[in-house]
Amino acid sequence: MSTKTQRIDAATLLSIVLDEDSFQSWDSQPQQPVLNESYAADLNTARNRSGTDESVITGTGLIQGREVALIVSEFNFLAGSIGQAAVKRIVAAIQRATAARLPLLAGPASGGTRMQEGTLAFLGMVAITDAVRRHKEAGLPYLVYLRHPTTGGVMASWGSLGHITVAEPGALLGFLGPRVYQALYGEDFPEGIQSSENLFRKGLIDAVVTPQELPALASRALQILQPAQHPDAFPAPTGRTAFRNTEDVWHAVQSSRNPRRPDTRMLLATADDALPLNGTGQGEKDPGLMLALARFGDQRCVVLGQQRPRHPDTASLGPASLREARRGMQLAQELGLPLVTIIDTTGAELSVQAEEGGLAGEIARSLSELIGLRSPSVSVLLGQGTGGAALALLPADRTIAAQNSWLSPLPPEGASAILHRTTSHAPEMARQQRIGVDSLCEFGLVDHVVEEFVDAAARPREFCHELGAAIAAAISLAITIPAADRLERRQKKFHDLGEAAR
Structure with missing residues (x-):
């Protein structure tokens, strides 16, 4: 497949991606x-063949009116x-982008480091990686568009460090x-393994997009990643902290299991904007979790949402889902974005593969990272909240809940089976364990309840809009917590749980 891909040069890519006549070069001789x-002869031939003076072009330009810094490879x-x-x-361009607080878009297309220069060229990947690290530590977006072909030291450094990584x-x-x-082993590398499409299937990149599609995608990403110039004002939440449910908690359990109940996918579909990401970036992709950049009103965030299986025999939340969740936590922390976690799970995957994949350890690490997250955070109880899979996404500055959601160490049927050796006492266990909102x-x-006087399953889109407004309001409250006090307040909240009820 890759041998049929037609390469486009750096100038053509810039003409496609940037607003007309907006590119300004940063390059000197x-x-x-x-x-x-x-x-010397090789360099002279390369200059004549490519029309450039080096293998990269750097500068600044506009993508749908947004200023970005650019590093684009010239494969010729x-x-x-x-x-x-x-x-x-490259290092100078990254440092200049960081100093100017510009988002950075890299478009590598490279065979790696230059063999004619040997080890010193190879060691340069360390300096480039450090510059990218510092740019990201400054809370600035780094987007990567992998082009045909990208291999070797470039793929193993600045080509694989994007907050968002897409490929042609x-x-x-x-x-x-x-x-x-082929030279080492005397045979061709297996067909299709190193294709952009296969990397997407394996959760290594976020999307496969044509150069023509890149401007719209980059603009959407930057709209979420960069702060709004005039943030919207959100009204205070209309629900009540001291909430009394007129329905029995068993009604909530049954309602939460309605297959027509709105889920994370529908919530993101009704957000003001949502840009799905894909996988852990480390070769894993699990359908049990959705990761996205999203905007509710003018409140930008990273969303981690547990996704109910579409079919009963689909696996529950597994270790890869939690590793993908931790990618989202890292994104939120690096970019200074609020994190929103959405809890709706029948429980963690119970299998040999999950045990050998380190499920318990992944739950522990997720809990540890959330309770210590420097970014503002909001957790949302949307439906079922069973066991360690629910707990793994729960710690946050503020928690909102749909009226018919619940949280328990086991499904009520499981608790009934343990204590009564039958599942028939499930409604009684739901009341006894106090699992309701x-x-x-x-x-x-x-902290806030999104009420369901009419079951959410009967009005899914309306409910999602109401939940989205509640999320926006919760984010607006979470970001007012002083950064110096955030972790202590979060710690106190979870240390003091139940004190008021005693």
């Missing part, structure tokens, strides 16, 4: 290392290879170049 005659210049002069150009269709992407593999308010866990 490169200072090449001491050359031998053969390498010595296969886009990165030598010492290119390293200096049919691109060859991987650490090991096919020619190297009114009890969760009394305990001090839930």
Whole structure:
């Protein structure tokens, strides 16, 4: 597939992605290392062939009116290879973008580091990686568009560090170049493994998009990742902390299991904007969790949402879902965005694979990262909240709950089976264990209830709009907590649970 992909040069990509006549170059004449005659001839040929003076072009431009810094590879210049002069150009561009507080879009297309320059060129990947790290530590977006082909040291450094990483269709992407593999092992690398489409299936990149689709995607991402100029004012929540449910808690349990009840997917579909991300970025993708950048009103956030299986035999939340959740936590922390977690789960996956995949450890690590998260956070009880899978996404500055949601260590049937050796006492156990929203308010866990005088399943879109407004209001309250007090307040909330009810 990758051999049929037609490469586009850097100038063509810039003309497609940027607003007309908006590109301004940051490049000065490169200072090449001491050359031998053969390498000097290679460089001269590369300049004539590519029309550029190095393998990367840097500068600034507008994408649908938004200013961005850019680093774009020119593959026609010595296969886009990165030598010492290119390293200096890339690092300087990243540092300039950081100083100007500009988002950065990288478009690598490279065979890796430049063999003519040996180890010094290879070591330059460390300097580039450090510059990217500092840019991200400054809370600035770093977007990557992987182009055909990207391999070697470039793929193993600045090509794989994006907050969001997308790739062009049919691109060859991987650490090991096919020619190297063939030379080492005397056979071709298996077809399709290093394609952008396969990387998407494996959860290594977020999307496969054409160059023509990139401007709209980048603009949407930046609209969420960058602060609004004039934030909307949100009204205070209309629900009550001291909530009393007129229905029996068993009614809530049954309502939460209605297959027509709105889920995370529908909530994101009714948000003001939502940009789905894909997988852990480490070769795993689990349907049990949705990760997205989203905007509710003018409140931007990272969303981690548990997704109810569409079919009863689909696996529950597994270790990969929690690793994907931790990717979302890291995104929120690096970008200074609020984190919203949506809880709606029948429980964690119970299988040999889940045990060997470290499920218990992933729950523990998720809990640890959430309770220590520096970003503002909101958790949402949307439906069923069973066991460790629910607990793993629960800690937050503020918690809101749908009226017919609930939280318990086991489903009521499971608690009944343990204590009574039958599931027939499930309604009684639901009441006894105080799993309903009114009890969760009394305990001090839930701060706001989104009421369901009419069951959410009967009016799903309207309910999602109401829940979205509640999320926006909760975010607006969470971000007012002083950063210096955030962790202590969160700790106190969970240390003091139940004190008011005693």
